[in-house]
Amino acid sequence: MxxxxxxxxxxxxxxxxxxxxxxxxxxxxxxxxxxxxxxxSIKVNPEPEKIPALYEVIPLNLEVQGTKFQINNTYDMRLLVDPDDGRIKYTANRIVTRACENSDGNRLCYAKAIYYFMRDKFNYVADPLGVEFVEPPIEALASGGGDCESGSIVMASLMEAVGIDAQLVFVHGHAYVRIWVEEAPKRYKNDNWIYLDWTCDECGFGEIPWENWVKEQWAVEVP
Incomplete structure (x- = not known):
């Protein structure tokens, strides 16, 4: 029992x-x-912690010459992309180190930081009607603004300065940038490139206005 x-x-x-x-x-x-x-998920798709203001990232006492070029050939605009300029490198480094402090050098975070910086902190200023002026990227940064071509040259220069392959993209009457970040999620990509239009206030990372997708576009490799 x-x-x-x-x-x-x-x-x-x-x-x-x-x-x-x-x-x-x-x-x-x-x-x-x-x-x-x-x-x-943070490692794969990190977001910048904060986007610095323009005055926080450009060199102090920056002196510029006010140089402007009148360029009618879009292919020649690639020659103004200058990631090797020490002042551009300094600015790019300041943007990504302040925005991506805890990202362990993640290139996607760097790309987002530069794009958001251009979209939110760099002002769009149109050229006079019928005239196309483009300035060196450091001069555009010093002035705090420029048209679509000038800003795209600045953004391509900043991207290249931190090791991100960039190209200038043109459609009739407009310019923007595409970048190559292999490790980025597919949702940001089109034909393996990430397209970025800094003039589009409502566009997120990897988005451009729909009307530009339906236009004929051509991309230019920068030096």
């Missing part, structure tokens, strides 16, 4: 221990998911 009671007690003890173990295992899995998924 006592032996049967002992067996019954052991059975009852085992019957509640099994679901308890399952519950504990499930709780552990949930904790791991909550902990690891945000970590890896």
């Amino acid at each position: 006592e032996e049967k009671e002992a067996e019954q007690a052991e059975f009852e003890e085992g019957s509640w221990k099994k679901p308890l173990k399952a519950i504990l295992a499930l709780a552990l899995v949930i904790i791991l998911i909550i902990t690891l998924v945000p970590y890896y």
Whole structure:
């Protein structure tokens, strides 16, 4: 009799221990998911922590000559992209280090930081009607604004300065940039390139206005 009671007690003890173990295992899995998924999603698709103002990133006492070029051939605009200018490199480094302080050098975070900086901190200023002036990128940065071509030259220069391959893209009457970041999620890409239009206030990273998709476009590799 006592032996049967002992067996019954052991059975009852085992019957509640099994679901308890399952519950504990499930709780552990949930904790791991909550902990690891945000970590890896940040690594794969990081966002800049903050976008610095223009005055925070350009060199102090920056002197410019007020140089402007009148260029009618879009292909020649590539020659103004200048990531090797020490002042451009300084500005690019300041943008990404302030915006992506905890990204461990993530290039996607760098690309987003530069795009948001251009979109939100660099002013669009149109050229006189019928005249196309383009200035060197450091001069455009010093003035704080420029037209679509000037800003695209600035953005391409900043991207190249931090090791991101950039090209100038032209459609009739407009210019923007595309960049190559292989590790970026596919949702940002079109034909493996990420298209960026800094003049579009409502465009997120990897978005350009729909009307530009339906126009004939051509891309120009920068030196």
